[in-house]
Amino acid sequence: xxxxxxxxxxxxxxxxxxxxxxxxxxxxxxxxxxxxxxxxxxxxxxxxxxxxxxxxxxxxxxxxxxxxxxxxxxxxxxxxxxxxxxxxxxxxxxxxxxxxxxxxxxxxxxxxxxxxxxxxxxxxxxxxxxxxxxxxxxxxxxxxxxxxxxxxxxxxxxxxxxxxxxxxxxxxxxxxxxxxxxxxxxxxxxxxxxxxxxxxxxxxxxxxxxxxxxxxxxxxxxxxxxxxxxxxxxxxxxxxxxxxxxxxxxxxxxxxxxxxxxxxxxxxxxxxxxxxxxxxxx
Numbered sequence: 664x665x666x667x668x669x670x671x672x673x674x675x676x677x678x679x680x681x682x683x684x685x686x687x688x689x690x691x692x693x694x695x696x697x698x699x700x701x702x703x704x705x706x707x708x709x710x711x712x713x714x715x716x717x718x719x720x721x722x723x724x725x726x727x728x729x730x731x732x733x734x735x736x737x738x739x740x741x742x743x744x745x746x747x748x749x750x751x752x753x754x755x756x757x758x759x760x761x762x763x764x765x766x767x768x769x770x771x772x773x774x775x776x777x778x779x780x781x782x783x784x785x786x787x788x789x790x791x792x793x794x795x796x797x798x799x800x801x802x803x804x805x806x807x808x809x810x811x812x813x814x815x816x817x818x819x820x821x822x823x824x825x826x827x828x829x830x831x832x833x834x835x836x837x838x839x840x841x842x843x844x845x846x847x848x849x850x851x852x853x854x855x856x857x858x859x860x861x862x863x864x865x866x867x868x869x870x871x872x873x874x875x876x877x878x879x880x881x882x883x884x885x886x887x888x889x890x891x892x893x894x895x896x897x898x899x900x901x902x903x904x905x906x907x908x909x910x911x912x913x914x915x916x917x918x919x920x921x922x923x924x925x926x927x928x929x930x931x932x933x934x935x936x937x938x939x940x941x942x943x944x945x
Contacts, residue, residue: 700914707910725914738897746875749814753822753871761826782820809885814875822867829863894919
């Protein structure tokens with residue numbers, strides 16, 4: 664009996680070691696990014712170690728240079744505004760749309776469901792030119808409103824389908840019981856169904872916010888002014904024609920990564936719950 668327990672413990676230790684090595688390999692780019700960010704400029708260019716080899720090579724001046732002199736904080740603020748507005752807009756539109764597809768039947772709703780699937784088949788690059796022409800006529804290019812509209816429409820189809828699966832898992836009898844007690848269809852949705860979909864709403868929020876936070880292609884087409892550039896465009900400041908300011912670039916990348924990591928950590932519980940609850944019906 665003792666030999667079996669010992670053997671089981673050894674196997675567990677080996678498994679943990681393997682997972683630790685795999686985790687280190689997966690996180691190696693992030694570790695290298697942070698190690699380069701806390702080096703002096705000369706040490707970052709002359710040494711190949713992950714972290715500063717000597718105390719004199721350690722410096723936090725890159726973070727100050729990025730935030731104060733290069734005004735990278737303004738880019739972070741623009742990305743935060745865009746991400747929050749896009750997330751709220753997607754939730755506001757996707758919640759009733761997903762409910763309608765889930766609960767109502769008929770040719771119009773079936774056609775709408777098929778249309779949503781077709782929209783997800785088109786890559787975003789095919790929509791850039793039509794969007795640019797439309798936004799130019801509306802005189803909203805070179806503004807945060809242009810990418811807010813583009814990001815919202817790009818994430819809306821996925822958000823609706825995700826919430827539809829979540830609504831499918833909520834028994835219809837709950838709404839019927841609320842309507843028997845005097846609730847209208849809309850009030851039953853607000854007071855009974857919507858609170859039960861909060862994990863699904865959190866899942867949509869995570870995916871939408873991260874997509875908007877990390878997007879680069881659309882922003883590079885619509886935004887040209889330095890004052891309205893988002894975080895991904897702000898990283899270009901540290902890339903010159905013949906090279907890159909690696910210590911400053913890594914410092915900016917570290918700062919840009921922190922909000923996303925914190926957001927995912929705090930919403931991880933709801934993310935997993937929402938994905939599992941919306942994956943099955945019953």
